[in-house]
Amino acid sequence: MNGYPQHFLTAGVFRRSRDGFQGGVAWDWMLDERNTSVIDFHQLRAELGFVDCGCHEVGAMVAVHLTDHTLVNQQQESIDTFQPTDQYLLYYRMHGKRGGEGRVYGGVTDDSDGIVGADFLLPLTNCWSLQPSFTYLIPDENGGSIGARQEAWNIGINLVWHWKGQARSCHSSPYRPLFNVADNGYMIIDNRP
Numbered sequence: 001m002n003g004y005p006q007h008f009l010t011a012g013v014f015r016r017s018r019d020g021f022q023g024g025v026a027w028d029w030m031l032d033e034r035n036t037s038v039i040d041f042h043q044l045r046a047e048l049g050f051v052d053c054g055c056h057e058v059g060a061m062v063a064v065h066l067t068d069h070t071l072v073n074q075q076q077e078s079i080d081t082f083q084p085t086d087q088y089l090l091y092y093r094m095h096g097k098r099g100g101e102g103r104v105y106g107g108v109t110d111d112s113d114g115i116v117g118a119d120f121l122l123p124l125t126n127c128w129s130l131q132p133s134f135t136y137l138i139p140d141e142n143g144g145s146i147g148a149r150q151e152a153w154n155i156g157i158n159l160v161w162h163w164k165g166q167a168r169s170c171h172s173s174p175y176r177p178l179f180n181v182a183d184n185g186y187m188i189i190d191n192r193p
Contacts, residue, residue, distance in 0.1 A: 007031040008187070012045070014178035023048035023059075027066075028182035030084075032189065042066035043084040043187055045179060049093065057093040061105065062086075063186065085137070085152075085188040086110035099123040099168040109188075113150070114138035117185060126165035131158040135185030154185035 007030065014024025026045045031038065043066055049059025068083035089107035096102075102120040109115055119133035132155075139150035166173070180186065 005031075005033045006184070008182045010179055010181045012177075012179050014047075016174045016176065016178060017051055018054040018174075019051055021048065021050055022057075022178070024178045026179040028063075028084075028187050030182065030187055030189075037071060039069045039071075039082070040067070041069070041082075041084050041187065041189060043182075045182075045186065047178060049091070051095075055095050057091075057095065059091055059093075061089040061091055061107075068192070081192045082189055083192060085113075085190045087115055087188075089115065099129070099166075109137065111190065111192075112140045114140075119180060121160070123167040126167055127162055129160040129162065129167045131160050131180070132156065133158075133180070133183070133185055135188070137188055152184075152188045152190075154183060154188075156183050156185065 009029045010026050012024055012026025014022070014026075016022050024047055028043045028045060030041045032041060043063050045061065045063045047059060047061045049057045051057045063084070064086045065084040068081055070079055070081045072079055087107060087109055089105045091103050091105035093101060093103040100120070100122050102118065104118045106114070106116045115135065115137050117133065117135035120131065122130045122132075124130055134156070135154045137152040141150050160167075
C-alpha cells in the first residue's frame with residue numbers, strides 16, 4: 001500500500017453560546033495527490049446545536065459535497081468519479097468544567113450508509129491539549145469483499161497548542177472554534193459508480 005500526500009484547510013463562521021442555540025457553517029478544502037493527479041475537493045459543513053447551562057449539547061450536523069472529479073482508469077479501462085460523501089448526523093456533546101469536551105455522533109450518508117464517530121478535546125497542561133477522533137462509515141452493501149471495499153474509517157490524534165495558556169479555560173470563550181479542521185473522517189472521499 002502506497003501513501004500519498006493530502007492537505008486540508010477549513011474556514012468558517014459560527015456563533016457560540018453558553019446557554020441556548022449555537023451554530024455555524026464551514027467550508028473544507030482538500031488537496032489530494034493520488035494516482036499521479038492533483039485533485040482538490042470542496043465541501044460545506046453546518047452545525048446547529050442547543051447548549052444547556054454550558055455543559056450538555058445536542059444537535060445536528062450536515063456535510064455536503066461541492067465538487068466531484070472524474071478520472072480515467074486506463075489499467076481497468078473504466079471511468080471513476082470521486083466526491084466527498086454527504087453526511088447527515090445527530091450528536092451529543094458534553095463540555096467539561098476544566099476545558100475538555102467530548103462528542104459522539106451518528107447518522108447516514110447520501111448513499112444509505114451508516115456513520116458513527118467521536119471526537120474529544122482533553123487538556124494536558126495549560127498550553128497543550130490532546131484531540132483524538134475516530135469515524136467509521138458502515139457500508140450498506142453485504143459483507144465480504146464488496147462491503148470491505150465500501151467501508152471507510154479514520155483515526156486521528158492531534159496535539160493542540162492554546163494561545164496564552166488557555167487549554168483549561170477555553171471552554172468559556174465564545175471565540176473558540178466550533179469546527180475542527182477537516183480530515184479523512186470529516187471529509188470522506190467516495191468512489192461513485
